[in-house]
Amino acid sequence: MMAAGAALTLALWLLLLPMGMGWAGPPPIQDGEFTFLLPAGRKQCFYQSAPANASLETEYQVIGGAGLDVDFSLESPQGVLLVSESRKADGVHTVEPTEAGDYRLCFDNSFSTISDKLVFFELIFDSLQDDEEGEGWAEALGWAEAAEPEEMLDVKMEDIKESIETMRTRLERSIQVLTLLRAFEARDRNLQEGNLERVNFWSAVNMAVLLLVGVLQVCTLKRFFQDKRPVPT
Numbered sequence: 001m002m003a004a005g006a007a008l009t010l011a012l013w014l015l016l017l018p019m020g021m022g023w024a025g026p027p028p029i030q031d032g033e034f035t036f037l038l039p040a041g042r043k044q045c046f047y048q049s050a051p052a053n054a055s056l057e058t059e060y061q062v063i064g065g066a067g068l069d070v071d072f073s074l075e076s077p078q079g080v081l082l083v084s085e086s087r088k089a090d091g092v093h094t095v096e097p098t099e100a101g102d103y104r105l106c107f108d109n110s111f112s113t114i115s116d117k118l119v120f121f122e123l124i125f126d127s128l129q130d131d132e133e134g135e136g137w138a139e140a141l142g143w144a145e146a147a148e149p150e151e152m153l154d155v156k157m158e159d160i161k162e163s164i165e166t167m168r169t170r171l172e173r174s175i176q177v178l179t180l181l182r183a184f185e186a187r188d189r190n191l192q193e194g195n196l197e198r199v200n201f202w203s204a205v206n207m208a209v210l211l212l213v214g215v216l217q218v219c220t221l222k223r224f225f226q227d228k229r230p231v232p233t
Helices: 002-016 129-147 157-224
Strands: 032-038 043-050 055-064 070-075 081-088 090-095 101-108 117-126
Touching: 032 043, 043 117, 055 070, 055 101, 055 157, 070 090, 081 090, 101 117, 117 157
Parallel strands: none
Antiparallel strands: 032 117, 043 101, 055 090, 055 117, 070 081, 070 101
16 A cells, blocks of 8 residues: 555656646756858857856857858857857857856858858757756655655665666767767768869869860871972972
8 A cells, every 4th residue: 555655646746747736947948959051241149048057068060161160259148258269160168157148159251252151059058957857856756755665665766766867868968969970970061062063173174174185286296297398280
């Protein structure tokens, strides 16, 4: 009976949590990624809200366009310039602890007059919301342990909670690594396609020059063997 009561208590807590009937608190800020085309001679900025006393990691890569470079800047909600880079192909920056408000990320391609740039960037948060979720888990597990003595449980609920949290963290990190690998793959593919176009163009030019030189050589040799002496009458 006590085991059934503990299981029922935990099940009810898990059902009430998605409905917002658990502990109060703001929803966690999700990590995000974005790929956009930055026109030549243009500057584009993005705003990202952040909670206080958290960690914000920003990573960007130029995956398309001549030169594969762009200007990047990051400003705090108070307007303080935190990062400023010029003509970079990629970069990783961490802000810790963050201020509550909107951070401003700007990508500038004004130095380029004809080449558009394809830019990928990712935002990774490590906020205090995870700690609050962990406290909620601990509280629920405390209810289950209070309902039944610990020695009667085959597996401790705390061990299960730690395993789930570890698995979730590793899965999130795996998704981030796969996203970065896709960005690297897209940049390399664009670079290879651009090189292929240049190789094909100059190969065609070289072939045309070779044909022209060959025709000129044949015409020159023919002139050497032509008999220009007048025919006797």
